[in-house]
Amino acid sequence: MAEKEESVKLLGFWASPFSRRVEMALKLKGVPYEYLEEDLPNKTPLLLELNPLHKKVPVLVHNDKILLESHLILEYIDQTWKNNPILPQDPYEKAMARFWAKFIDDQILTLGFRSLVKAEKGREVAIEETRELLTFLEKEVTGKDFFGGKTIGFLDMIAGSIIPFCLARLWEGIGIDMIPEEKFPELNRWIKNLEEVEIVRECIPPREKQIERMTKIAETIKSA
Amino acid sequence: MADEVLLLDFWPSMFGMRTRIALEEKNVKFDYREQDLWNKSPILLEMNPVHKKIPVLIHNGKPVCESLIQVEYIDEVWPSKTPLLPSDPYQRAHAKFWGDFIDKKVYASARLIWGAKGEEQEAGKKEFIEILKTLESELGDKTYFGGETFGYVDIALIGFSSWFKAYEKFGDFSIEVECPKLIAWAKRCVKRESVAKSLPGSEKITKFVPELKKKLGIE
Numbered sequence: 001m002a003e004k005e006e007s008v009k010l011l012g013f014w015a016s017p018f019s020r021r022v023e024m025a026l027k028l029k030g031v032p033y034e035y036l037e038e039d040l041p042n043k044t045p046l047l048l049e050l051n052p053l054h055k056k057v058p059v060l061v062h063n064d065k066i067l068l069e070s071h072l073i074l075e076y077i078d079q080t081w082k083n084n085p086i087l088p089q090d091p092y093e094k095a096m097a098r099f100w101a102k103f104i105d106d107q108i109l110t111l112g113f114r115s116l117v118k119a120e121k122g123r124e125v126a127i128e129e130t131r132e133l134l135t136f137l138e139k140e141v142t143g144k145d146f147f148g149g150k151t152i153g154f155l156d157m158i159a160g161s162i163i164p165f166c167l168a169r170l171w172e173g174i175g176i177d178m179i180p181e182e183k184f185p186e187l188n189r190w191i192k193n194l195e196e197v198e199i200v201r202e203c204i205p206p207r208e209k210q211i212e213r214m215t216k217i218a219e220t221i222k223s224a
Numbered sequence: 225m226a227d228e229v230l231l232l233d234f235w236p237s238m239f240g241m242r243t244r245i246a247l248e249e250k251n252v253k254f255d256y257r258e259q260d261l262w263n264k265s266p267i268l269l270e271m272n273p274v275h276k277k278i279p280v281l282i283h284n285g286k287p288v289c290e291s292l293i294q295v296e297y298i299d300e301v302w303p304s305k306t307p308l309l310p311s312d313p314y315q316r317a318h319a320k321f322w323g324d325f326i327d328k329k330v331y332a333s334a335r336l337i338w339g340a341k342g343e344e345q346e347a348g349k350k351e352f353i354e355i356l357k358t359l360e361s362e363l364g365d366k367t368y369f370g371g372e373t374f375g376y377v378d379i380a381l382i383g384f385s386s387w388f389k390a391y392e393k394f395g396d397f398s399i400e401v402e403c404p405k406l407i408a409w410a411k412r413c414v415k416r417e418s419v420a421k422s423l424p425g426s427e428k429i430t431k432f433v434p435e436l437k438k439k440l441g442i443e
Contacts, residue, residue, distance in 0.1 A: 053358070069321055073317070075313075079313035080313050092286055094297075095293050098290075098293045099288070102290060
C-alpha cells in the first residue's frame, strides 16, 4: 500500500459545540489534524472562501475535499476512517440516531436557547417547554451508559457538545436549573459518564469563559 | 416474510412526496394512509409523538420520521442497481448538504409567497427566487443534481415543483423567467414514473391553497 500524503484541517471556534463535536470524532478515530481557530465574529478570508454559502464553522478540509455541516462532517469521518465506528450499522438504528440529532440541533437548541431567553410566554412556560423536549432524550438514554450504548457514538457527540457544555452554561448563567437530578436522573448520569471520557474532556470549552459568553449572547438576544 | 410498509402522509405535502418517490423508485409496495392534519389520528400521534407530523414511514411496525431521513433509510434497506445516494463519502456529504439546504431554506420563503401580504410577501418572493437561483447554479448543465442519474437532491426538491404554479399565482411572477434551467430540470423529473405517480397536479394544489389559508386562519 502506497504512502499517501494525508492532510486534515479543521476550522473551528473554541465556544462552538458544532466544531467541538467534530474534534471529538477526529480524536475518537485517532486522525491527526491541524486546527485553525476562527476569531469570530471576524471571519477569516479562508473561512469565507471555503464556506461561501453559510460562512460558518466547522469546516473540515480533507486533502482537497471541503466538508460542511457538523452532522455531515461526522458521517464523512465515520465513513472515511473505519475504526471505532460512530454511527450504528443497522439502518433503523442509524435513522433513529439521525432523527434525534436533528431534534437536538433544531428543536432543543431553539427552545432551550433563543425561545428560553426571549420567554415570550413567560419564563416558567419556556422552562416547561424545554423540559418537555429533554424528557424525550431522558427516555432515549435510560438504561444505557451512552446514547451509543457502551461507548460514545454520533448522538453522544451531538448532544454532548450542545447540552452539558453549551446550553447548560447558558442556563447556569441566567439562573435556571433546567435538568435537576430528581427530574432527569438519566441525563445527569449520562453527563457524568461523558465527563469520564478523555476525548470528550479534551473538547470541553473552558467553563467560566463559556458561561460568560453564553450570558452575553443571552443579553443581546433579550435586548434585540 | 413480506415487508409491511405504511406511509402516513398528506397529499399536498412536498415532504411526503419525497418518501413516495423513493418508495416508487425502489418498487416497494406500500400502504398509503391519508392523514387529516386538523384531526390527527391515533396512529400518527403514536408513531410520531415528538413532532406529530407527516410523513411517517412505518416499516414492519417501526416508525421512521423526517422525510430526508426516510429517503436515506429506504436507500439503505432496499439497495438496488439505482442507488439514490452516492456511495463515495464525499459525494454523499455533498448531496446531503444540498438536501439540508433545501430543507432549511425553500419552504420558509415559499410560505411567505402564499401565506403573507405586502412587504412580507415581497421579501419572501425575493428570497425564494434567490434560493432557486442558488440551486439552479448548483444544477448547472447537469441532467440531474447528481449528474446523469436521478437521486437524493432531485427527490428533495421536486415536490416543490407541484406548488410552483400556486407560488406564481399568489406571488404574481414567473419562475420560468427567473430560473429556466430549473424548470427544464423539473420537466425532466416529472417524466419519471416514480415522480409522476407521487406528485399531485398543479391545478389541484392551486385550488387547495385558499382552503389551506382558511384552515390556518390566514387571510
